[in-house]
Amino acid sequence: MLTPKLLPVLALAAVLLSPATRAQSDCDAPPAPGSEPLVKRALACNPGQLALDARVRAQAERTAASGHLDDPKLMLGVAPRTLGQNEVRKGYVVEVSQSLPWPGVLELRRALEEAGTDSRAFEYDQGAVQLALALRLAYADWHYRERLIAINRRHQSLWRTFVDSSRARYAAGSGGKAAVLQARHEEHQLHLDELALTQAVARDRSRLARLANINPSELSTSTPLPQREPPAGSLTLALDSLDTQPQLQQLAAEETRKSRELELAEKDRYPNFSVLARHNNQWANPDQRLFVGVGFNLPLDIGGKRSARERSLEAERLAVEWQRRDAALALADALGRAESRHREANDTLHMYREELLPLTEESLVTARDDFAAGRGDFLTLLVAERNLLKVQRDLEAAERDRFAALAQLTAAAGLVMLEDWNLLAGGGK
Template identity: 35%
Template sequence: MFYSAHLSYELGLIAALVIAGTQVFASEPDPIAGQPRITVTQLVESVLSHHPGLKARQAALEAAEYRIAPAGALDDPTLSYSTAPDTLDSSRRFNQRLGLSQALPWPGKLALQKQAAQEEARAIAENEGALRLQVAAAAKTLFAEWFYVHRALTINRDHQALLQELRRIAEIQYAAGRAGQQDALQAEVAQARLEVKAVTLDRRRREVQARINALLNRPPQTRVPLPAGLPQLTTPLPRLAQLQMTALRAHPELARIRARIAGAKAQVGLAEKDFYPDFRVMAGYNSFWDDPAKRWTLGFSINLPFDYSNKRSAALDAARADLRQVRWRFTDREARLLGELEASRAAVEENEAVIKVYLRRLAPLAQDNLDAARADYRAGAGPFLNVIDAERQQLRTENGLARVRADYLRQLAQLEQWMGIPLDQLADSISAPAAPLPPAKEITP
């Protein structure tokens, strides 16, 4: 019920991040090695500090920042020299020509080129921020699965022990002539099914461990500490309007497209200035002239920006079309982001409501049902099948609670990814009190 279609997509995204990021196992100190347990915060921090994909984006940003200064710099000056070789042995003087020239673009071109490079660097920086959101969400999703599989294994072991106890009770009842042999066999069959399920869960545990190690850039068989308890949300979710304003203001994907828009505007400006001429100033010395007053020269040249074959008009139209494309991309991404934000918030609210039902009704009722069935069987007032059914209901309830708690963390991670910042950064702006829950012990593996 709580496995949505998005779970497979998210795990596929995690696999893509893993494959794209993992190349050489990290040689840096491992902050989680040797720890008995790990929290979701510790895992996220460790992943963000070790993920190779993020380091690659940081290197790309560094390279883009280094390109800013050259983009706004003048071209190198040109030095030219020529001579008349036949004058070397001539009775007349040795003749030569020396020239120095410097290209000067139309005013404003260099500034626009530098602005375009700056916006490209800003887009790469925001692209790194978007990847950080994806990696953090992937780490939290894997932590949720890491918690669930350990909790499910614990529940499985507890119910195997419970079925062993029920089997002993059935054997005692059978020996006393108050029950049939089938009761003990039913308990044994149920326990065997749990043993099969335990094998599947252990395979799942190894799979999740390998994916966590891949995000951490470690060998897949490296031990991952046991998960600590899942974090509890102590404040209610912010209003949808607040989440939307935060996403529109702070989400790195929108900021990246804004940088692309600014860069496209700079390219339009460059295309417009291409209709104006560029300059070249020159100074030279020419000894070919007999008159010394004519040997030193100063001058300049300009290109004539004729629009042959509409080449400049076409370049300007292309730049304007690129700008429109990026603006429409921003509109599309903004709409999809707001839609995903609303869907993710609804999923979080659903999980909150389901957790409350489990804690307040399903879990206590399942335990009471099992206790009553066991008491009736001991007293000879109920069949053993009722005990087995009650045990299965409690098993499904405990597994369901563990699943929805893990899904709750996963949905929170998705909500933060669409919002653009962690939820705890909005805590100061939330004043409404949280809805209290009845006392419940912390669920840990």
């Protein structure tokens, strides 16, 4: 698994060594169940991520092609009116020339392309972070609504027993018809809720299938959300590793690229040279037929064109620098807010599990027993059942929110997989 610091380097290596054909063959296999296998599947098969992958490889090839001398030029010429005449020498000219940039220019051109490759690699890493976040949030919604359907069906079954009990009491004269009608209404309302949830689940599956680049029919049913938690002091760990985040490293690479462009613009104030060799057989004296020479341009700053370009590039570099500083502040703020939401979600989930759910379950059991024994009224049973249904739904929402908060915190830390927290805690930056 990739560490935050080595993530761009290893990701670039993986991109260069894993062509799209192999990724496509991996995508033909059925997906493994669970959110984390789907994240890995999406990283390998998502078309948007594969497009970033291809851009990294394209830029890497441009880097490999940079830093070399321009191709030499060959010129061939002939004097056409000398052809076919025996009294004059046939005239032709052969010239070979080679341009030579100012020392250091080739190295700067190479460094410029290398910075572009770094930027593309970090863009790929940031895309992986955002893709993993989107998929986890979509998976959390899918699992949440499937759990609501299961809760809904249990309560429908429960209300069917209440309908039977109410009818029995009505037939025996110990209960009113209103209780029967209300019980049937509650059962029908739950059935309507199930219809809406079923369609929402279909939409969730469609969103997941798009992110993972699979057919929705390959998603059978959701599995429980991972219970993994970030290590103690996760906020401090993430803040200490802030500079290694892909978003900031991409901006740092862009700043480096602008600096290299500025250095190249400053080198443009120095002349470029060219050497040439020419052979002209029109000269009667053989010693005069071979000509060698050197040429260079005159880098005049007419109209301040060079100065203006340098000022423009310096302003662009400064803009990227300020953008990087602003992004660092935004990431630090996002980390703090994500960590706060995660703690809140954990506390809320604990309250529902340990306090509210047992209380409402006990209240319903008591109300149901009293109603069956004729000691309680239907209204008390109705309130107790509705309270339990609400708490069970809220518990599932709290479970979803806990996982969503974990996903947000993981993305804010610049991590892709949940197990990357272990590497961060172990100092693997």
